[in-house]
Amino acid sequence: MPALIVGNWKMNGLGEAVAEIAEMAGSGASSRRVGLWIAPPFTLIDRAVIVSAGSVKIGGQDCHHKDSGAHTGCVSAPMLADLGAGFVIVGHSERRRDNGERDADVRAKAMAGKAAGLEVILCIGETRDERDAGETNAVLSAQLAGSLPDDAEALIIAYEPVWAIGTGLVPTLDDVAAAHAHIRSQLVARYGAAGHGVRILYGGSVTPANAADLLRVADVGGVLVGGASLTAASLLAIASAAP
Numbered sequence: 001m002p003a004l005i006v007g008n009w010k011m012n013g014l015g016e017a018v019a020e021i022a023e024m025a026g027s028g029a030s031s032r033r034v035g036l037w038i039a040p041p042f043t044l045i046d047r048a049v050i051v052s053a054g055s056v057k058i059g060g061q062d063c064h065h066k067d068s069g070a071h072t073g074c075v076s077a078p079m080l081a082d083l084g085a086g087f088v089i090v091g092h093s094e095r096r097r098d099n100g101e102r103d104a105d106v107r108a109k110a111m112a113g114k115a116a117g118l119e120v121i122l123c124i125g126e127t128r129d130e131r132d133a134g135e136t137n138a139v140l141s142a143q144l145a146g147s148l149p150d151d152a153e154a155l156i157i158a159y160e161p162v163w164a165i166g167t168g169l170v171p172t173l174d175d176v177a178a179a180h181a182h183i184r185s186q187l188v189a190r191y192g193a194a195g196h197g198v199r200i201l202y203g204g205s206v207t208p209a210n211a212a213d214l215l216r217v218a219d220v221g222g223v224l225v226g227g228a229s230l231t232a233a234s235l236l237a238i239a240s241a242a243p
């Protein structure tokens with residue numbers, strides 16, 4: 001399976017930033033060797049879809065769990081699909097923290113994304129305190145139990161330790177391998193054989209310097225990149241590190 005390199009731009013990017021996506025698309029990096037996906041802010045999705053010319057898949061960073069209605073400021077999964085988005089990220093720890101989203105909310109969003117025909121990247125991960133208390137596997141199990149959608153179709157899991165996001169801290173490669181193996185076991189327990197087909201991404205302080213090592217870890221099917229995804233130069237350097 002070719003590695004999947006996904007950029008999450010978070011609340012970054014004014015109009016001129018679509019030039020970075022155009023450069024990623026024009027680089028030819030998105031090929032049978034790697035998949036290149038970008039989740040810009042909602043405001044840039046329309047333009048990003050146009051400049052990506054099909055070479056970079058464009059997605060949303062969140063969606064509402066309902067298709068439409070009286071939810072001021074929210075964006076639904078069918079609205080993303082209508083713009084030409086191909087995927088949506090749900091359950092990011094920053095949304096859990098800033099918007100009080102819980103596992104049941106994340107599950108509803110994942111179901112909405114799938115129903116709209118989007119691929120769904122579902123984020124999970126432990127805090128520093130939880131890791132230090134030896135609770136990492138228990139936290140991951142509980143998050144998966146509460147948030148996994150009904151079936152494994154179009155589902156991708158992103159393992160993002162909260163303490164590794166934006167900090168420059170990265171778990172050891174053994175710890176990443178252990179977490180991914182645990183997530184895999186939970187997916188197989190839940191979905192049977194289909195659980196083997198779910199891609200698992202690593203996210204948290206991925207850079208061009210550490211991407212090659214992370215992408216070689218067993219069962220790391222790609223990376224979810226924040227800060228280092230904002231420029232074409234940096235994201236393409238990560239993509240070229242894929243084995």
Ligand SMILES: O=C(CO)COP(=O)(O)O
Pocket residue numbers: 008092160164165166167168203204205206224225226227228
């Ligand atoms: O949260 C992340 C991606 O969703 C990771 O962010 P950083 O790569 O900036 O640590």
